[in-house]
Amino acid sequence: MPLLRNCSGCARISARNHAPCTLAYFHKPLFSSGAAHGNDPTLKPLWQTLYDAGADIVIGGHDHHYERFAPQDPEGRADSAHGIREFIVGTGGKNTHRLLAAPQPNSEVRQTDTYGVLKLTLHKAGYDWEFIPQAGRTFTDSGHGICH
Numbered sequence: 001m002p003l004l005r006n007c008s009g010c011a012r013i014s015a016r017n018h019a020p021c022t023l024a025y026f027h028k029p030l031f032s033s034g035a036a037h038g039n040d041p042t043l044k045p046l047w048q049t050l051y052d053a054g055a056d057i058v059i060g061g062h063d064h065h066y067e068r069f070a071p072q073d074p075e076g077r078a079d080s081a082h083g084i085r086e087f088i089v090g091t092g093g094k095n096t097h098r099l100l101a102a103p104q105p106n107s108e109v110r111q112t113d114t115y116g117v118l119k120l121t122l123h124k125a126g127y128d129w130e131f132i133p134q135a136g137r138t139f140t141d142s143g144h145g146i147c148h
Helices: 002-006 010-016 041-052
Strands: 023-025 057-060 066-069 085-089 107-111 116-122 126-133 141-146
Touching: 057 116, 085 116
Parallel strands: 023 057, 057 085
Antiparallel strands: 066 085, 066 107, 116 126, 126 141
């Protein structure tokens, strides 16, 4: 994991990003209310680079629940102007790691009992999200965000 700790190449990521709406995804989340794994501070350098580059969305998994965070900075402070909205979508069907601990700051929605997928639609200046549950389940989550 030296890339995350030293973040070699991070300046190139930040300097090359000119997209109006930027999404990143990787397995482990920086912030998570999951009881099995929770926050992973080793991702903070990567999050800092994404934040500095103006990223809008980060998607992770690892904990097997669904969670949506309000836009925040890499320190976990609410930041509606420049923050990154994080989604945890570990809802593909595995029954382990589905327990929640106390909600992390800025966690807006959490659920552990419905499998499903997250549908994201990226627009020029914003994005829409919709959690689509497995057949027969009723949990949903949807909304719209503005890109920086």
